[in-house]
Amino acid sequence: AAHLVLTSRRGPGAPGAAELREELTGLGARVTITACDAADADRLAAVLAAIDPAEPLTAVVHTAGLTQPEIPVTALSTAELARILRGKAEGARQLDALTTGLGLDAFVLFSSGAGTWGDAGKAGYAAANAYLDALAQARRARGEAATSVAWGAWDGGGMVEGEVSDLLTRRGMRLMRPESAVRALALAVGHGDTTVAIAHFDLARFLPLYTMTRDRRLVAGLVAAQEEPEQQNPDAGDTRPRPGGSGALADRLAGLSAEEREAALVDVVRREAAAVLATGRPEEIRPRRAFKELGFDSMTALEFRNRLNASTGLRLPATLVFDHPTPAALARHLRDELGGGTYDVLADLERLAAQLSALPDEEWTRLDLAGRLGALLRRAEPAAETDAPRQDLAAATNDEIFDLIDRELGIR
Structure with missing residues (x-):
């Protein structure tokens, strides 16, 4: 592009603006950086009107947006929702309205995977990005250029850094190198895609979490491949029991009564729950308090299930804490799964052995x-x-x- 018009709410005062101008100028482009809130229709119209007719506008790339802290949808206020929607959805709407009919070569919207596969606790952010995808579809239906890219996580800062980066990585979202992301962007726009998702996943970690509570048509074709042994990621926690992992537990339970076995399994559940929640104190895990109240989410639930698989030798479902919502209920389930009848027989054999010697x-x-x-x-x-x-x-x-x-x- 011979001329680039870059806008942000702070314009030239934005961090890194001067360095960016210098870099782009060195590549041969003329650069105009101006302060403009894309959701402000009047200000945006003024920026577009200032473009030289001899070098008319040929492409729009809308990258603005605000994320949100994790808030349950029931606690999301109207004011917070409006704040989130303003920059991303309202800014895109104004750009669409002011450029319709200009015959643009490209109208690119930076959406997010939050609007495609979701993001726990970020309903407002997901809605704003889903709006961009719908807007691209509407523009295409009118014969206008449009490409909305639902991005995964970019490396190198921005919205994804620090704790956010760590959290996404634990959920199976790998960080994309900017160079690779930009190449993928060029392909999507060049191929004329209307809506496309570009992301880098660790499927061995992501799929079990994503499909934990219900089937997901979005990844239905990927789940079967994930079940192959070679697809297992040891860092994600193998769902299979470890050989010999339950031997010590079986020995402990064999000589106990039904009530004693259940109490011992409650201790196992509390110990593994404390380890996953990083409390370090099993006694703080109350047996009749719901896992959800203890702070479990889908990610910790999966880690918890993996630890119990290793402890018990069972192959437990990922929905374990949702199906059995308290430590006490889960302990009863484990007792039944471990075969209460088998342990009763083993206990009787222990008593018989003692009687035979007499x-x-x-x-x-x-x-x-x-x-x-x-x-x-x-x-x-x-x-x-x-x-x-x-x-x-x-x-x-x-x-x-x-x-x-x-x-x-x-x-x-």
Whole structure:
């Protein structure tokens, strides 16, 4: 471009404005930097009117916008919503109205993935960006140029830095290098895309979080691929139980009564919850307080599930804390999943072992017990992988053995 008109609310007084002008001038462009709030229709009209007719406006790139702190939609005030919508949605609306009919080569809107795949606690920001996507569709329907890009996270500062960057990374959003993002932008505009999302994901981390509470048609084609073992990201927390991870827990539970097992599992749940929430004190996790009240969100819920998988040897669903909303309820579920009946039998065997050591030495008593225990052992063994019924020759009578031979040889 021979001439660039750059606007922001502070114009030349914006941080980095002088350096930017120098860089662009060095590349051969003339640069005008002016203060203008794009949502101010009169001021915006004045900026556009000042453009030299000999070098008419050929393209608009709208990048303005304000993010918002995480606020539940029920607590989002009208004033806060208006503040968020003003720069991004209202500014885009004014640019559209003032440039319609100019035959622009490009009308580019910087939208956000918040309006496509969502962003927890940022309903106003998501709405503002969804408006940009809809505006691009409306312009295309009128025969006007329009491309709305729903961006993921850019590296190098801006809205994504510090804690925001760390949070997005934990949620599976990788930071894009600006050079790569700009190349993708050129492709989208050059191909004439109306709405497109450009982002870099760690799918092994993002997909389990995104699909935790309900199916997502947006990524339905990606979930099956994510289930392949080679797609697992060890940093995201493998959903599979670790070999031997539940051995110590099983040993602890085997000799306990049903009430004692449940209490022990409550302790396990509180310990893992405290670790995920970084409280460090399991006793602060009240058994009958809802996980949601404790501060759990989808991300911590997934980490919590992964830790419990490792502790119990189970393969638990990602929706665990939503299906069983308190530590006490979850402990009962774990007790059932771990097989309360199995632990009851194991506990009975422990008691039987102790009783056997106290039996008298009468041979007939011990032979009778050995026979009955042998029969129980055969019942506990896994069934043989054959279609024929299992035959225990050691316990069969002579008539039963001859009958089996006759059937095998086809005599009867």
